[in-house]
Amino acid sequence: MAPKSVDTIIEQLHNEIPEVEILATEVIARMIRIAKKLDVELGALHKQYGLKKGEFDVIATLRRAGKPYQLTPTELLNSLLLTSGAMTNRLDRLEGKGLIKRTHSQSDRRSIIVELTKCGYQLFDEMFDENIELQKRLVSSVENKEQLNHLLKSWEI
Numbered sequence: 001m002a003p004k005s006v007d008t009i010i011e012q013l014h015n016e017i018p019e020v021e022i023l024a025t026e027v028i029a030r031m032i033r034i035a036k037k038l039d040v041e042l043g044a045l046h047k048q049y050g051l052k053k054g055e056f057d058v059i060a061t062l063r064r065a066g067k068p069y070q071l072t073p074t075e076l077l078n079s080l081l082l083t084s085g086a087m088t089n090r091l092d093r094l095e096g097k098g099l100i101k102r103t104h105s106q107s108d109r110r111s112i113i114v115e116l117t118k119c120g121y122q123l124f125d126e127m128f129d130e131n132i133e134l135q136k137r138l139v140s141s142v143e144n145k146e147q148l149n150h151l152l153k154s155w156e157i
Contacts, residue, residue, distance in 0.1 A: 006026060006029045006030050006033060009029060010022060010025070010026045010029070013025065037138075038138060039053065041134060041138055042056075042135075045127070045130060045131060045134055046127075049123060049126070049127050050097065051123075052093075054080075054086070054090050055090055055093060055094055055097075055099075056127075056131075057080055058076060058080065058087075058090050058091070058094055058100070058114075059094065059099055059100070059116060059120050059123065059124050060124060061076060061079050061080060062076075062100065062114065062115070062116040062120070063116060063120075063121065063124045063125075068115065069115060069116035069121065070113050070114065070115040070116075071113075071114055072105075072111060072112065072113060072114065073088075073091065073114060076091075076114060091114060094120070098117055098119045098120075099116070099117055099119055099120035099123060100114055100115060100116055100117060100120055101114075101115050101117055102114055102115075103115065
């Protein structure tokens with residue numbers, strides 16, 4: 001059975017419980033549907049390069065950090081809003097693929113540094129343009145992108 005459109009779901013709710021204002025439900029339902037669609041599309045691109053979306057996010061975060069493309073696991077956690085367990089799993093997979101390496105900090109041996117390897121740098125740069133073009137295509141039907149961006153930014157949690 002195909003999922004019902006948000007309009008149908010909202011109409012059904014309104015018919016059954018007309019006294020409740022459900023605009024927030026409608027907004028959130030639409031955003032969830034959009035997020036799922038974006039995840040599927042971006043995930044398919046990342047998979048072509050042997051990555052999961054979360055793995056791409058880590059190498060992208062390291063790449064945008066600038067030379068020497070290093071961050072601590074805590075800095076990565078804060079940037080990506082992950083739990084330490086989820087971050088460890090991603091780092092293990094990326095290290096196994098040769099895309100990052102973990103070393104002890106020279107200034108504090110208790111601290112770990114995560115660094116993008118040459119292979120990781122090259123993979124990111126190889127897929128970056130394609131990733132940007134996909135994102136442009138995904139928002140191409142939006143008429144007022146700047147207005148939408150402003151609205152989302154004002155709501156960002």
